[in-house]
Amino acid sequence: MQAHLAAREIACRRGDRLLFRGFSADLRAGDALHVTGPNGCGKSSLLRIMAGLLHAEAGVVERTGSLGLIDERAALAENRTLEQALNFWKRLDEVPGRPTPVLATLDLDHLRHIPVRYLSTGQRKRAALARLLSQNAAIWLLDEPLNGLDDGGIGVVAQLVTGHRAAGGVCVITSHRPLDLPGVQRCDLTRFAA
Amino acid sequence: MGTALLLLRRDLAQFAPGGGNGASALPLLFFLAVVVLYPFAVGPDAALLARTGGGVVWIAALLAAFLPLDRLVLPDLTDGTFDQFALRGIAEESVLTVRIVAHWLSFAPLLLLATLVAAALFGLEQAQLTYLLLGLLAGTPGLAALGVMIAALIAGVRSGPALGGLLFMPLAVPLVIFGAGSLVRLEPAAIWLTGAVSLALFALAPFAGGAAVRAAREG
DSSP states (O other): OEHHHOOOOOOOOEEEEEEEEEEEEEEEEEEEOEEEETTSSHHHHHHHHTSSSSSSSSSEEEEOEEEEESEEEEEEEETHHHHHHHHHHEEEETTTOOOOOOHHHHHGGTTTBGGGGGOOOHHHHHHHHHHHHHHSEEEEOOOOOSTTHHHHHHHHHHHHHHHHHHTTTTEEEEEESOOOOOOOOOEEEGGGGG | OOOHHHHHHHHHHHSSSSOOOOOGHHHHHHHHHHHOOOOOOHHHHHHHHHHHHHHHHHHEEEEEEEEHHHHSSSSHTTTTTTHHHTTOOOOHHHHHHHHHHHHHHHHHHHHHHHHHHHHHHHHHHHHHHHHHHHHHHHHHHHHHHHHHHHHHHHSSSHHHHHHHHHHHHHHHHHHHHHHHHHHHHOHHHHHHHHHHHHHHHHHHHHHHHHHHHHHOOOO
């Protein structure tokens, strides 16, 4: 897996407010970065800039490898069953047809025939993680991945991230909760507040 | 091509009647309700019905295409689906082009069938019915393109649906003029012009809509 994510001197403006400036990071295979900071300091915006979904006020982002993003929205069709909704993304990502035990890993097996609209917040988060897992992306951008998850789910996220890094992937996580991940770089975004 | 087919299948599951979404048969039912009510409203004057019926079918078709407007783009924008497409390098323009096709497939073929019912109710002659069907066949792709374009434009705006109606109606005027106009003198030229307007809208809509989706994402 080829994965490299470099951000240089990123500045972010929302409306007429400059949220942060001068943020830099260089992540290579196996690296993980945990971005912390209070609500509204620009963690999500930083992640969306890294994903190329938002223009940075200044600075450049360089990426090698495919991108996977988890945020507060699951991006799963509400009226399809969980399995149908996940299969759409799986086919779109053209992941070779090995029957990945993704649903079992995330404890979603019993929900596969349930329409997405009936899923709870935590189950949606697990479903989004299932989408990410079957995407096989090199760079993971996780925006508050622990929100809504129970203790078991939080353990699973830690496992998944560790596995992803072991496979040579890169991971950026925003969370105001402590993360129990060995060797993760921590970065307080308020240091770059403008 | 594989991607386009996947998108089309997903969109049809969302929009086509019987796709697990009860609201999707509404355009057809709405169309039928209008054409059934019209003879009651203007009275049983056969000559009047035959003369004006075609125009009413056009208005009903236009409103039927407009009905699902709030479901065409907004849900995918709010639930992050467009972001996930962007991450995978799938352009908004491609997504919206497929969506126009899916929107058309979900209302137009049934509407053409329902036009046969309308023709019977209004006592339209064979030639009029032929021109009505050909006109709708040429015009409904334009209505579908217009619907998706407006849906994308209003997706990032508060009080969007009301604005959608205001934007949709004037832009649909050329289609109605040429489409319904073909019924007056039964001229093929008007059908060709309807088709031309449709083509222009179909060519423009994905780009206008794509820019709108990107703007909404930045907002």
